[in-house]
Amino acid sequence: MGQYRHSVTLDREKCKGCTNCIKRCPTEAIRFSDGKARIIDERCIDCGECIRVCPYHAKVAVTDPLSAINNFKYKIALPAPALYGQFENIGNPGKIVAGLKMLGFDDVYEVARAADYVSAFIKGEMGNLRGNKPLISSACPAIERLVQVRFPELIKNIIPIASPMEIAAQIAKRNFCEQKGVEQKDVGVFFITPCAAKMTAVKNPIGMVESFVDGCISIMEIYGALGNEIKKVTSAGGLQMATAQGIGWANSGGEGRSLKQKNFLAVDGIHNVIQVLEQIENGKLQDLDFLEGLACVGGCVGGPLVFENAFVAQNRVRKLLSKAKGTPLSDEDVERQKSSTVWKFQTEITPNPVMKLAEDISEAIRRMEEMNNICEDLPGMDCGSCGSPSCRTLAEDIVRGHATEMDCIFKLKEKVKNLAQEMIELAEKIPMGKDALGKKELSAENQKLLREAGE
Amino acid sequence: MANDGATMYKKYSIEPANFLLAGEAAEQIKKILKQLGIDNALVRKVAIASYEAEMNLVIHSCGGRLILKVSPDEIAIIAEDDGPGIKDIELAMKEGYSTAPDTAREMGFGAGMGLSNMKRCCDRFFIQSEEGRGTRVEMSFVL
Numbered sequence: 209m210g211q212y213r214h215s216v217t218l219d220r221e222k223c224k225g226c227t228n229c230i231k232r233c234p235t236e237a238i239r240f241s242d243g244k245a246r247i248i249d250e251r252c253i254d255c256g257e258c259i260r261v262c263p264y265h266a267k268v269a270v271t272d273p274l275s276a277i278n279n280f281k282y283k284i285a286l287p288a289p290a291l292y293g294q295f296e297n298i299g300n301p302g303k304i305v306a307g308l309k310m311l312g313f314d315d316v317y318e319v320a321r322a323a324d325y326v327s328a329f330i331k332g333e334m335g336n337l338r339g340n341k342p343l344i345s346s347a348c349p350a351i352e353r354l355v356q357v358r359f360p361e362l363i364k365n366i367i368p369i370a371s372p373m374e375i376a377a378q379i380a381k382r383n384f385c386e387q388k389g390v391e392q393k394d395v396g397v398f399f400i401t402p403c404a405a406k407m408t409a410v411k412n413p414i415g416m417v418e419s420f421v422d423g424c425i426s427i428m429e430i431y432g433a434l435g436n437e438i439k440k441v442t443s444a445g446g447l448q449m450a451t452a453q454g455i456g457w458a459n460s461g462g463e464g465r466s467l468k469q470k471n472f473l474a475v476d477g478i479h480n481v482i483q484v485l486e487q488i489e490n491g492k493l494q495d496l497d498f499l500e501g502l503a504c505v506g507g508c509v510g511g512p513l514v515f516e517n518a519f520v521a522q523n524r525v526r527k528l529l530s531k532a533k534g535t536p537l538s539d540e541d542v543e544r545q546k547s548s549t550v551w552k553f554q555t556e557i558t559p560n561p562v563m564k565l566a567e568d569i570s571e572a573i574r575r576m577e578e579m580n581n582i583c584e585d586l587p588g589m590d591c592g593s594c595g596s597p598s599c600r601t602l603a604e605d606i607v608r609g610h611a612t613e614m615d616c617i618f619k620l621k622e623k624v625k626n627l628a629q630e631m632i633e634l635a636e637k638i639p640m641g642k643d644a645l646g647k648k649e650l651s652a653e654n655q656k657l658l659r660e661a662g663e
Numbered sequence: 664m665a666n667d668g669a670t671m672y673k674k675y676s677i678e679p680a681n682f683l684l685a686g687e688a689a690e691q692i693k694k695i696l697k698q699l700g701i702d703n704a705l706v707r708k709v710a711i712a713s714y715e716a717e718m719n720l721v722i723h724s725c726g727g728r729l730i731l732k733v734s735p736d737e738i739a740i741i742a743e744d745d746g747p748g749i750k751d752i753e754l755a756m757k758e759g760y761s762t763a764p765d766t767a768r769e770m771g772f773g774a775g776m777g778l779s780n781m782k783r784c785c786d787r788f789f790i791q792s793e794e795g796r797g798t799r800v801e802m803s804f805v806l
């Protein structure tokens with residue numbers, strides 16, 4: 209698989225060792241280590257929940273700085289549709305695209321336009337994919353990874369078509385090189401991202417051998433500078449090409465609506481998606497054609513790296529839809545793109561069974577029994593003080609050799625109490641008078657403490 | 664403790680007519696099997712069979728138990744109850760035949776496919792019942 213990298217990381221200085229992120233992580237990927245949070249690499253899906261919930265802003269997503277574009281002779285920006293919701297009182301989306309170019313890019317290609325293509329590709333493949341209902345969108349990398357880790361049986365349902373980001377990167381680079389007569393290696397394409405999962409998807413792609421994107425710059429980072437440029441924009445220019453349907457992908461439900469499926473669900477928020485995936489796994493929701501699963505509440509506008517509140521942004525995107533300049537794609541155009549773009553997954557998505565107790569079934573059974581026994585002995589408060597999200601997870605960690613029973617503060621208290629009781633009983637048996645062994649009596653304070661501990 | 668080192672045993676009490684909790688035990692069983700690393704297709708079959716067994720206990724019995732036993736070569740699901748028993752087992756196994764009460768049918772249950780689904784999912788199916796005493800269903804799945 210290659211070097212596994214995550215964009216979600218911990219700033220140890222800011223971490224206070226509270227339990228908020230530990231309890232919230234949907235794959236139970238966080239534990240304590242030396243009083244600080246620690247992310248278990250294999251389990252992390254970069255959904256960004258911990259970024260959202262950390263009260264001390266100790267969880268961050270590492271993205272490329274804007275200066276990274278200078279590594280290339282020519283630079284193209286690929287704005288995520290979520291960008292359109294970040295600014296107030298923008299008459300039409302073209303201004304945002306024009307402003308983005310003024311930040312130092314040679315060209316801008318809207319990922320929303322690539323979304324128009326992806327909608328066409330998916331609609332074209334629906335006939336072939338019918339057997340794997342409900343189809344699951346491949347747009348949100350966090351959901352793809354969630355399926356790999358927790359719902360491997362549903363991997364076959366994921367639509368094996370590349371995400372708009374990857375399509376945009378290819379089209380943008382190819383168009384620019386053809387027009388300007390330059391070489392592809394001199395051109396850098398950068399995704400302007402609302403989320404951490406897309407950054408990871410560039411470094412460690414799903415379904416692709418290598419990402420076609422050269423880097424990811426967070427919306428948060430360029431928000432201020434972009435806002436200033438937008439104010440200076442007088443004419444929108446001809447850069448804005450996406451249709452309302454493509455831009456609509458920014459909001460939850462946008463992709464589903466663009467596909468015009470009769471029975472589709474748009475579920476946003478990772479814990480909600482988990483609930484729905486469990487239902488699908490149980491064979492419920494038989495009528496469902498398509499599931500748009502998004503890790504962030506509100507859709508991509510709710511990503512951890514955006515500036516604006518998700519719902520405010522959703523509304524702004526909605527209002528901008530009527531101003532979108534894009535024209536619907538012709539069938540010839542779609543077919544042309546298919547032949548010159550990598551639009552299908554190049555590799556199969558593999559399961560990532562980190563939840564498995566052991567490779568060998570006998571060992572797994574033995575560990576499961578041990579886990580059950582340990583779990584019965586734990587208080588069942590799921591307080592998180594031990595550093596594991598729940599008592600059951602602590603039992604699992606103990607069985608895997610990563611923790612001990614004494615990590616549980618309540619078990620420790622119980623042990624201290626028992627020890628104190630034993631000491632009292634022992635003290636009562638040993639004569640403590642000065643004459644006996646030349647030793648002094650216990651101080652009154654210590655006697656009291658010992659008695660209290662034993663109660 | 665009913666295990667000899669490489670057998671796992673778990674018993675769930677199933678409350679009759681409790682539709683709120685119905686399906687919970689089957690869900691737990693599915694989670695356990697996933698964590699044991701059992702093949703997905705097999706987990707699906709066991710999950711369907713346990714769900715149907717649990718629903719039968721909820722809809723038709725006076726209360727019973729759903730039992731999971733896992734050993735390296737086989738998974739066993741046992742559903743046993745204390746009544747009322749099945750009058751005609753052959754009839755009960757027929758697809759489409761159901762004795763589910765109206766309360767259950769109103770909620771969408773009672774299609775009459777439970778027992779036949781269970782038999783189809785497992786590798787070995789055993790059912791035994793006595794009116795007034797209770798019913799016992801044993802299903803085994805080869806690993």
